[in-house]
Amino acid sequence: MTIKKYIPTIELIPFVRSILVINSQEGQINRVLPDTAFAMAFRIRGEVAYIEGTENQLLPSMTISGMRNAFRLIGYAPKTTTIIVLFKQSGISAFYKPEMHELYNHSTSLDTYFAQTDLSILDEQLQSVSDHSRQIKAIEQFLISKLIVRKQDPLVTEAIAKIDQANGHIRIKELIKDLYISQDAFEKRFRKTTGATPKQFSQIIKMQAVISQYQKNPAILDIAFENGFYDQPHFNRTFKTFTGQAPTEFFKTARYW
Template sequence: MIEFRSPQNEKLLSYIEGYYYLSEKNEKLPHYLTFPNNYTIVTFIKNGSVQQKGKIIYITKSNGNSLLSVITQYKSPLEIRYLDPVDEITIYLKPGALACIFPELINDSQVKTVFDCDAQFLKKEFNRISNKEGNKDLDTEIEKFLANRIGRKIDGLLAEMIKRLNNNQTIGEISAELNLSRQYISNYFKDGIGKSPTEFRTISRFRKAIKNHAIDETLTKLTYENSFFDQAHFNKYFKLLTSYKPKDFFKQTQGNNKVVWLII
């Protein structure tokens, strides 16, 4: 099972949701489904390669090849299948944090999935970190590296839009209250986050339902608390994002309300 780690460095709390790492020494190969979220996911893989076929991402060993990927957007589950063990570091950045820590990846973030960014300096740094032995040393090195890269705070207007969308406000409501055109809001948000405000809001509602379910709320209560019209409407959105009905999804998934995986 992949261990998702929350940052211990207080400087990172506003920017990083968490991270995990894998070692080529692992005997058990991960195989899981990952579901839509609003994080920006940055992954470094040493001596490996990635290939996507449809909704399946295959990770294989490739000596001498290292890659750095950035993912901002996927609207349906992705199956992640490791065919070989690899050294990997994956970081989940909070919305808007990419420009603060990895500004050189902003252009790549405008594309749904980039499996090999042309950022040689970052690759060298991640390669150096991945050579550390022992979990404690690796945790320390990852967090030190990330904290030292913080160049500025998350954009104020972007942060305001994120807060309002997480509170389930529509673009129309945000436009009226901030006195900005809907087009301006959509473009500004897409440039900063890599997805549209509408898509972000839909995923935010989905994730909030997962979080609330973790405290044993019923599906009926989840439906209305997350502003779905009725149970059928809730089921429809849930199946679009997960390919599962809510009841089946909650029975099978593992993880926490931040990162949810279905282990295969």
């Protein structure tokens, strides 16, 4: 399997983090950890499926996925090519007006949110060329045509920055106090923009920090305590939900993106 990362066109940079082209010639199962970004996947050829126990759930050719609180196993059939658009933390809200929290822990066909006629035209464009740069350009033009807002919510942007800076280890009530807004109003606004509650969002950031910090300091329990876990069993349970593996197993063998 090869994964190539591309920087989006300048018009999409405020909303899109990166675009990935995944080619699987032999077929592979990939572990995908929870992230604070929505993703759109455009399958060019082959088959892609979520693997849940002994069952495979085939994904539509164009799929949108929200945030999740647990890992996923994704199976790529031999000779599969997929282009994935990874949005920035609140970037998805620029393209779709209704609240996106309904996609928390879910994936669905892209035609749930966008007109089938537009998607059919895009699919024809993707299938008519074999050059990845031209395929990416077609996807970018589709997204640009769907932009409904061109500025991020400044309050939510500030909240995300504070959560990121604290590696997710932050009290939501203290965060709200600093932003001078009621808890109910803030949580509705945050969830509408990001697709998750502040607590769900912070938990993902916290676990990402744990994994990132391990590369510099292999003392995993020290990292756990520094990130607000008070005992080993609690940390182990949370870690296994997040990655699907115990900490020692994950850091020894895991392949993920």
